[in-house]
Structures are given as C-alpha cells and as structure tokens.
Amino acid sequence: MSGRASRRDVLKTLAATGIAGSVPLVGARAGEPPLFRDVAAEAGLDFHHFNGATGRHYMPEIMGAGVALFDYDNDGDLDIYLVQGTRLDLTGKLLSPPPPGWKPGNRLFKNLLAETGELRFVDVTEKAGVGHVGYGMGVAVGDYDNDGLLDLYVTNFGHNVLYHNNGNGTFTDVTQEAGVDDPRWSTSAAWVDFDGDGYLDLFVCNYVDFTVEGNRACSSPAGAPSYCTPKAYRAVPCRLFRNMRNGKFEDVSDASRISSSYGPALGVVCADFNGDGRTDIFVANDTAANRLWLNQGDGTFRESALEMGVAYSMEGLAKAGMGVTLADVENSGAQVLLVTNLTREGVTVHRGDTRGQFDDVTVQFGLLQPTFANTGFGTQWFDYDKDGWLDLFIANGGVTILGSERSDVSPYAQRKQLFHNEGRGKRFRETSQSGGPVFQIDEISRAAAFGDIDNDGAMDMVVTNTNGPVRLLRNQAGGRRHWLTVKLESPKTNRFGIGSRVAVIRRGQDVLWRRVATDSSYLSANDVRAHFGLGDQADIEAVLVHWPDGSEERFETLKADRIVTLRQGSGKK
Numbered sequence: 001m002s003g004r005a006s007r008r009d010v011l012k013t014l015a016a017t018g019i020a021g022s023v024p025l026v027g028a029r030a031g032e033p034p035l036f037r038d039v040a041a042e043a044g045l046d047f048h049h050f051n052g053a054t055g056r057h058y059m060p061e062i063m064g065a066g067v068a069l070f071d072y073d074n075d076g077d078l079d080i081y082l083v084q085g086t087r088l089d090l091t092g093k094l095l096s097p098p099p100p101g102w103k104p105g106n107r108l109f110k111n112l113l114a115e116t117g118e119l120r121f122v123d124v125t126e127k128a129g130v131g132h133v134g135y136g137m138g139v140a141v142g143d144y145d146n147d148g149l150l151d152l153y154v155t156n157f158g159h160n161v162l163y164h165n166n167g168n169g170t171f172t173d174v175t176q177e178a179g180v181d182d183p184r185w186s187t188s189a190a191w192v193d194f195d196g197d198g199y200l201d202l203f204v205c206n207y208v209d210f211t212v213e214g215n216r217a218c219s220s221p222a223g224a225p226s227y228c229t230p231k232a233y234r235a236v237p238c239r240l241f242r243n244m245r246n247g248k249f250e251d252v253s254d255a256s257r258i259s260s261s262y263g264p265a266l267g268v269v270c271a272d273f274n275g276d277g278r279t280d281i282f283v284a285n286d287t288a289a290n291r292l293w294l295n296q297g298d299g300t301f302r303e304s305a306l307e308m309g310v311a312y313s314m315e316g317l318a319k320a321g322m323g324v325t326l327a328d329v330e331n332s333g334a335q336v337l338l339v340t341n342l343t344r345e346g347v348t349v350h351r352g353d354t355r356g357q358f359d360d361v362t363v364q365f366g367l368l369q370p371t372f373a374n375t376g377f378g379t380q381w382f383d384y385d386k387d388g389w390l391d392l393f394i395a396n397g398g399v400t401i402l403g404s405e406r407s408d409v410s411p412y413a414q415r416k417q418l419f420h421n422e423g424r425g426k427r428f429r430e431t432s433q434s435g436g437p438v439f440q441i442d443e444i445s446r447a448a449a450f451g452d453i454d455n456d457g458a459m460d461m462v463v464t465n466t467n468g469p470v471r472l473l474r475n476q477a478g479g480r481r482h483w484l485t486v487k488l489e490s491p492k493t494n495r496f497g498i499g500s501r502v503a504v505i506r507r508g509q510d511v512l513w514r515r516v517a518t519d520s521s522y523l524s525a526n527d528v529r530a531h532f533g534l535g536d537q538a539d540i541e542a543v544l545v546h547w548p549d550g551s552e553e554r555f556e557t558l559k560a561d562r563i564v565t566l567r568q569g570s571g572k573k
Helices: 007-016
Strands: 036-038 067-070 079-082 107-111 121-123 136-142 151-156 161-165 171-173 186-192 201-206 239-243 249-251 265-271 280-285 291-295 301-303 324-327 336-339 348-352 358-360 376-382 391-396 417-421 428-430 445-451 460-465 471-475 482-489 501-505 512-515 530-535 542-546 552-555 562-567
Touching (some): 391 445
Parallel strands (some): 482 562
Antiparallel strands (some): 067 079, 107 121, 239 249, 291 301, 348 358, 445 460
16 A cells, blocks of 8 residues: 655656656536536535544554445435444544534435435434444445345444345344354455355455554654555455355355455455356455456356456556456447556556456556556446446545655545546546546545436446545536436346346447446445446437346337336346
C-alpha cells in the first residue's frame, strides 16, 4: 500500500518510467449541467463513517468501509446499507470524534420512492435489526435460501454476521446456525453458486493476521509514523462455504483447494473466465499475485492466474490490488478485467480473448497515466450516459503518507475519477471535471456501489469515505437516450439468477452483454438488476438470457425505457 503523491512527485515518476506527458483532465462544457449531483443530505441519507483513529496507526482504520444497494423489502426501489467502524484503541485521544447526532453501528436506510414518488431515505436500522456494532469492513447481498428475499452478509475485522431477511421488514442474525462466521480480518465477500445446485454459496476474502496487540510500528518514506503495508504481516486464507440447502453451510475451503494458495485479499469477482460454463473466482491481492480459481466442475478449483495472464501487470509485478470490475466494455463479447492499485502503480486492465487468455491493455485503453497519481478502491464499468458503451468510475484515497505530503491537513485524501468510453477501439477519456462538485473534493474514498436508485433508467452510485460522509451521486447525464433494466426470476436456479448473462439484441447494432451479479468493486454489493444503455435507438429485437443451469431463453416484444422482469421458463427456447 502507498498513499497520495504530490503532482510534482507523480510527474517525476511518470518521466522516470517513460510515461510521457502530464495527466489530462477534461473540463465541463459551458452551460452543461454536471454529470452527477450529490443528493445524500437532501435525500435524508445521514451517515458519517467513523474509524476511531487515535494516531496509533492500526491498519483497519484506513481500509473501510462498505455499502450495499439492494431492495430488501421488494417494493421495487433500492435501499442502502452502510457499514460502520468503531474504536480499536479505547484509551487514546480521538483524532477526529464523530459529529453530533452520530449513531454507532451499521445502518439500513429504506428508500421511500415507491411509497411517495420522491427519492427520500429513512433510517430503519433498529426496526430491521441489522445495526451490528463492530469494526465493519464489507457487505455481500444474495438470496441464499431462495425465498425471494435478499439477505446480508457483513464482514468485519473480527467476527462476521449473516442476516436472514424475514420478509416483514426485519432480519435475524443466523451466523452461528448457518456456520459462516470467520473471526479473522475479512474484507470483500461474494455470493456464488459454484456447484450449480441452484443455491448460492459464499466466498469470503481474508486479508492479513493483524491484531491490535501485535500492531507494528511502521514509517512513511520520509520517516514519519504511518500505516504498515500488508507485507508487515502474514496473509491468511480466504474461505468458501458450500450451501447445504437447509439453512446451513459447510466450510469447503480445504476440500475445494481454495485455501491452498492465497495473498492479502481485498477484491473479488465471480464469473466464467474461460468459457466452460462454470463460474470461476478472481481475487485481487494487495502486494501479492492475484488469484484466479478455475472451477473444475467436481467441487474443486485450480489456481490459474499466471497461465491466464491476470496474476501480474505487464511488467511482471504484483501490484496492490484493491477494487475489481469485469465486463464487456468493447461490445465484442470479450471480458475486460480492471484492478485498482496504488499511487505510482496505476490501474491494471486485462482484456480476455475467446480462449480465456488475458493481455494487459492498460496503456492501450489510456488508463495508466491518469490513474498513476491515485490509490484506487471501489470501481465499476457502467454506462453513465446510456450511449451503449460502458464507462468507468474509481473511488480514490491514500493509505499512507509520502514525504511531500506529511504536513497536509488530510494527507490521505484524493479525488474521485470518472472516465468516458469513447467507443470501439478508442481510449477512455477522463471526464472527472464534468462530474460535478463532488469530483473536486479531496476525500478518503473507499467503497462504491452502483444501481438505478431513482428508477429513471440512469445509473447512480453510492460512495463511502473513511472517517467522512457518504455520497449519493444521482445521475444527471442520461438525457433522452434510451435504456432497459432487466430483473431475473428463476424457479430452477438461484432465485435472482445470479451468475446469468443477459444480452440485448438490436438490428444493425452491437449486442450488449451484461453479467447478473451483486459482487465486484470493493467491500460493496451492487444492484442485482442488469442495466443497458441503448443510445438514441429504442428498438429491441430480443433479450437473450443464459441462465446459470446452462439453459438459454429468448424474450421478444420487449419495449425500451422500462424495468422488466424475466422469469425462467417463460421465454422461447
């Protein structure tokens, strides 16, 4: 891990590494509204993350925390769950006490859009029973018992929590009954049906063996006290829990071979990387080689990151992998994997081919130079302007202090970044300056979750900040372009169709593919619905769904500019 560098430092390093030129920023055109507007305060999303820092530099203080976008009450709009920190040092003086009115523990905010027609949130944490107080890290969303209700798994520095959705606005802590706890430092998690039995299993990323009692004294490059890198501690294995379909899970970490190779894990994304019809698991590791677990179809996985080309950067380096996102960003059917890294590393972008082999295309995509000065965490490929091409967002924030920054009031704060996909064979263009005032604020941003919060057809996002306020970025960029949002229902596979692939087919246009999942980004859970920007043409020939059980259905006579629910078994074979 590393922190924010000054622009002068970064330019020196760019020159030294042969990356010529300065980092370009594209400004907003005169008279155009900003692409996004932070509406957290006006919408009632009152949340301030608290990390409990006292100056002793405990590693968890700088790493969290997460956010989930999910419709917990099935009323058709997205609710928000935010993960909170607490104090690790009970004796030291707080560097930044929480603001007046601050409430401890995780918080659940209900979206009142369906009831009132207005984007407004109300805190229902106490009623719902999901206000766990701990040193929170991440959250994963999935319906593990196929009852049509989305459940919550919360990771912590310490014991994790599984909340079962009761369907009446409340949740029950079933962690011990289900057998999915992990007392170590867990980070991101993902729900994935790895064995194809129609029930979601659970993958949990674990980081390092840090303890408060074993905290080590580390220094910045200039010699000032600083947070350690993960190399100061030992990595611990990730966990895989198999769903037994009776409310209980079996730890198959050893039997599946997942625990046989590991690094300090921070990001996870589950998808079919090699085209064999089975869901694989990619793990982004901090300062160690990434892992790609190929599903063998017999309950085991084979680690194949090196042979598939996603273990290292093009220089053969293990970077500080944090956030991760995967999608067909070129509308070619090929998957593109992006991993966020440290200041002076830049993001890493891997493009897959039809054989499942990946090449580093970071420079070709134009993303190395503009990300070189920042430390990235939450990230996602998403179509913010509905033109049919997936764009990119990165939440940035440092983790330690470089020499030139040691006297800054907020030495870890950085700016968020937004990039526009210029189309087939073209590069990404940074549009952060057009993003709105929130993109001009230096913050210690971490998690980012994505979904259409107001159901207007444009993708919004929620961004968390370490020891800072949450940001609800409402999309203003879509204009009159067309769109389609697809929700899946399956009586044969897992209820929400997680692991499916959905395509929108249009005459004379690119086929648009999306992955149905809630994972990726960093410590976050995204909207389970698949979103498609359609550009200026509203005509849809068909929607094709590849279900997790291998079956395929075609749905016709669908209209644009609406949210549709597609039920397995009701389409054409």
